[in-house]
Amino acid sequence: xxxxxxxHPIAGANDVVKVRQVARSWALDLKLSLVDxxxxxxxxxxxxxxxxxxxxxxxxxxxxxxxxxxxGIKLTFEDKxxxxxxxxxxxxxxYTTGGGLGLGLSGSKRLVNEFDIKSEVGRGTTIAITRxx
Amino acid sequence: xxxxxxxxxxxxxxxxxxxDMHDQLAITLQDDLTTQIAKHASRGVLIDISSLEIVDxxxxxMLANIAAMSKVLDAQTVLTGMQPAVAITLxxxxxxxxxxxxALNVERGMEILSQFTDPxxxxxxxxxxxx
Numbered sequence: 001x002x003x004x005x006x007x008h009p010i011a012g013a014n015d016v017v018k019v020r021q022v023a024r025s026w027a028l029d030l031k032l033s034l035v036d037x038x039x040x041x042x043x044x045x046x047x048x049x050x051x052x053x054x055x056x057x058x059x060x061x062x063x064x065x066x067x068x069x070x071x072g073i074k075l076t077f078e079d080k081x082x083x084x085x086x087x088x089x090x091x092x093x094x095y096t097t098g099g100g101l102g103l104g105l106s107g108s109k110r111l112v113n114e115f116d117i118k119s120e121v122g123r124g125t126t127i128a129i130t131r132x133x
Numbered sequence: 134x135x136x137x138x139x140x141x142x143x144x145x146x147x148x149x150x151x152x153d154m155h156d157q158l159a160i161t162l163q164d165d166l167t168t169q170i171a172k173h174a175s176r177g178v179l180i181d182i183s184s185l186e187i188v189d190x191x192x193x194x195m196l197a198n199i200a201a202m203s204k205v206l207d208a209q210t211v212l213t214g215m216q217p218a219v220a221i222t223l224x225x226x227x228x229x230x231x232x233x234x235x236a237l238n239v240e241r242g243m244e245i246l247s248q249f250t251d252p253x254x255x256x257x258x259x260x261x262x263x264x
Contacts, residue, residue, distance in 0.1 A: 127263035
């Protein structure tokens, strides 16, 4: 039986690619539709890049979760970086501190069913996303 | 260093992205393409992404940048073969790639580029007009 949870490091650009592959493989195992797989993997890519660029690296935990009869994939991105002072602001479309498009957080939130963000300035940021089947 | 090959075909440059792109590879492609456009005075760039399983905001921005830079260098960019699931995800993410011409496959993409570089397509200049 497949393990119920795994943790992967996000320490370099190649880890962003690796995280995408891991998310894809778990989504395939759960037989998510192709569109749902693509949404989950894209959200994973955005958040992994955030973890790397803004959080100075961290980890992604992947797990299969259940809620009654429903099954889903939960991805948790954790870093010990500078944290986000104003989460509401950071979740707005187009808000960026990194010179990008400002779609990473707000966009990935739209791609999943559940999006939970916790951040403490100076301590780090944890973002958990779930895509239900 | 790992690179995505750029093929020259007459006035056009062809790129087929077949690997899961990490960010540096995307940036390298952007640099290589603009260099090649200038070197060969290319009129069009066709980028086929039919093998790409995701396009996130970084890759999307890179594609939009390539189209914008090509335009400044007097070349037209066509993006071909985007998978439907990728298109759905990209729009939901918030990127519509509105500045980029797209085609469903390479064949239709080449037609668009040919039309663009057809001399009849260009507006006639003053001294070329009838008396």
